[in-house]
Amino acid sequence: MTKPLISVKDLTVRFRTEEGLVTAVENVSLDIAPGEVLGLVGESGSGKSVTAKALMRLNAGNTRYADESRITLNLDDQGVEVLALKRDRDMRIVRGGAISMIFQEPMASFAPAITIGDQMVEQLLIHSSMTRVEAKELSIEMLARVGIPEPARRFNQYSFEFSGGMRQRAMIAMALSTRPKLLIADEPTTALDVTIQAQVIALMKDLVAEFGMAILFITHDLGVIAQTADRVAVMYLGRIIETGPVRQVIRDPHHPYTRGLLNALPKLEDLDSELTPVPGDIPSPLDRPSGCVFNTRCPVMFGEPCLAEIPQLMQDETGRMAACHLVARNRGAKT
Amino acid sequence: MSTPVISARNLTVTYRIGHSLLGKGVSLNAVEDVSIEIERGNFFGLVGESGSGKTTLGRAILKAAPITGGHVNYTDDEVSYDLANVTKAELKDYRKRAQLIFQDPYAALSPRMTVRDIIAEPLEVMGLTRTREETDARVREIAAKCRLNLEHLRRFPHAFSGGQRQRISIARALVSGPRFIVADESVAALDVSIQADVLNLLKQIQRDMGISFLFISHDLSVVAHVCDHVAVMYLGRLVETAPTRALFSRPRHPYTSALLSAIPSLDPDERGETDKLEGEIPSPTNPPPGCRFHTRCRFARDRCRTDVPELREMGPGHFASCHFAEEFDFTQHYGSAATAAK
Structure with missing residues (x-):
């Protein structure tokens, strides 16, 4: 296997605020291969933008990265430890050099x-x-x-x-x-009309083919992900709860949160189906549930392990990973 | 059938822009010659790209934008108003009967007022309740309908998430006992998981309280799910209006069809190789002659560049303004979403 273009290991990001240390991202690991499009999905407050900004060290001054966190950028001639960069001058390589970023609100970005x-x-x-x-x-x-x-x-x-x-x-x-190696696109089409969104998505696909760069595509819209990404990672309250090839995750989601997101989407194919919201709201990052972060809203929560233990991402035979005690238990029962 | 709650005939909203002492100012028609009827108890959807005039139409119906031409009539069980010529007293009464829910629940609520005060304000301003006890009772009753509890009422908006804030906005709109509500992009700023919750609440209000809605949205899949009837606008004009199912199963205007095909499909293998709509909506200060859509329409013929198409009936309650609505089946040329809806 070729080396990933960028490799994130155990990324934990905390912000120092008046109310104390807030955990925005916890133990996130992900790899992006050269030329690959990785979709990062989640609600507002799930930590997807903070994760992306960490790759360019763009988070604000009150940010604390955990000691064990590593972000490694593998370029042709060198490897860069992004979190070890100290001087602004050295950061140019990740800020517009090898990595570029486009934002949701283009009016505010020029x-x-x-x-x-x-x-x-x-x-x-x-x-x-x-x-x-x-x-x-x-x-x-x-x-x-x-x-x-x-x-x-x-x-x-x-x-x-x-x-x-x-x-x-x-x-x-x-x-x-x-000519960046990695393009970070943070909700690039959210503020646009659907017709213009379709044009921009088509353009981005052409450009990936032409320039061969990798893209980290951040959005809350699973339809946009289905149309653009090769792989997808779903974030909830600072953790990746499911990740895998986009077809598998969207067709047959394993994690109850991913399933909930898909059920909440209005679908044109089936106008009679009820819209099912994910019950409740995403908890405040000041008040993270212990155990599984999704346990306050989970429809299949089954007690002790969900409340006490943080579920780890477990890989199945198809390369998909989900962090859910129930998925793990069912798989254990099968084998 | 009873009289529609809103009946707009040839409604035009004109804004003057660029005043000068000598030359005449430029004017633009944000809404031009639009006629729609919203039946009582109906959930009426209004869609179009930004710049299509959908928000202006909603505001004109609420008498919050000037009605430059045509008429808008509001009718409920008690009163009937000709909104182009209302008296001050009638307008004051109309404000209780017709309400607006905004897009951004973060901007719409005063950060310095408690939720109780935010919901109670319309009652106090309109003088609908006499005593504080009466106000409190009314606020609690409406808050309960929107699933807000007593604890919530004491807090300030900053303590709430987007979905909860939108429920507060809805409670505030409901408190004066309206019969008609304009919801302008009311779920656009919400996460999908919460969007479904707010949509279900609006539908419940429609069913339980018999309130009619004008639901303005750019999201066709949301409109398809909640609305009974849909109107599509382009550059200030109505291009198609139909019962929801008829519109989505067989759009009769190429613009509607193009909007449908632009929705990203959830199926990764259906990566739209279909014809996407080219270009952008032209400026309303200088609209194209003839059919306004002809600059972006792949079916456009000579006639479209000169003749303005009229709305013609294509089926029961289904109107479209395209010279070739009978001739072409647009769904075969534009994307998969439309065919999937069948």
Whole structure:
């Protein structure tokens, strides 16, 4: 097996707040292979954005990474221990060098008083040895590549002159112009209309094929995951509770939370089915349940082990992993 | 059949933009010549991309946007108002009968008021209750309907999750005893697991209290599940309206069909190689002549560029405004979601 592009081991992220130490991410391990699209799904508060930001060390100053946490970026010529980086200068490799990120709200992600072109050129000057003229040429080429009409004119415009869909395209052009090995897409289509979302997804698929980069695709929309990802990891309250190839996880979810998410989705194929919410709300991270984190909302909770022991991710023969005592018990009963 | 709770005829909402002393200002029609009827007790869905005018239509019906042309009539068991020409007293009364639930439950609730005060405010402002005891009783009754308990009422909004906040917004909308509610993207900001909970609550309110809803949403799969009747808007105009099942099993307008095919399928093997809608919604200050959708329509012919299509009846209660609605079966050309709905 080839080395993963990025490997996250036992990532635990805590924030120091006035109310005490808040655990946002706990013992998360995941690998992304070169060219692979990994979908990361979960409700708000599940820790998916915090996990993604940790890869670029973008979490705020009150962040504490646990000592045993490791994030290893395997580049052709070197391995980078992301959490060991100290100086801002050294972090450039993960901040726009080998890793780029696109955000949900493209309006908030461009500086309003600097033209789109200047912002694209600026990052190219930082991350490559290009001259200003070359950087401009490449930027215009990238704008054209993502389907922005009249790229040379658009290059000189400000972000408020772009529509939502165009802004997201420009953001993708900017993120890809440095040829990153990994693109982190944090809810890139959530703020867009379905029609524009379909265009952006199609564009991202083309670009993966063309550039061969890996993508960490964060979303709460399982439909978007089904359409884009190779593998999926489902997060709940800071932990990965199920992960595996996207077909298996969506067709036959093992963890009761993944099943709950799928049951809550309105489906066009079956208009008569009731919408079944996952009962209750996601607990506050200040008040994490002991044992299985999902035990406060779980419809199949069966007592002692769920309340006391944290279930570990267990792999089945197809390469899928789920962290659930019931799944483990049923599997034990079968063998 | 009883009179519809809302009947809009040729409704137009015009905004003036860019004033100047010499040249005349530009004006845009956010809503143009729209006619809809919302039957009593109905859950009426309104869909379209951003910029299609769906929010403006909702606001005009609530008399919160100017009605520049046409008429909107509101009728319930007690009163009937012509909203284009209401008196001040009538409008004040209408505010009790028609309410709005917003999209963002984080922005819609004052952080400095307790939940009890938030829900009680409409009662006090409208003078619906006389004593504090009466107010409290009413607040508790409505809160219970929205599954909020006494403990919740004492707290401030920051202590609540998104789903709970939206239930507070719903309680506030219900407290004046409305007969008609506009829910504008009321579940768009919620996680799917909670979205289902809020949708079920709205449907329960419709059933138990007989309240009619105008449910504005960009999410067709949500609309398909909760609405009885759906209207689709594009660039200020109504392009199709039909009973939900008819609309989803056989859309008669290429725009509706394109919207359906854009919904990402949950089946990873059905990765849409279908025709996606190209381009974006044009600016309403300079709408295309003829059929407004022709710039993005793959079926467009010469006629579409010059003639404005009228809404024509395609089936019982099913209207579409496309010159070629009879000629083409759009579902064969656009995506899988539409065929799957059959």
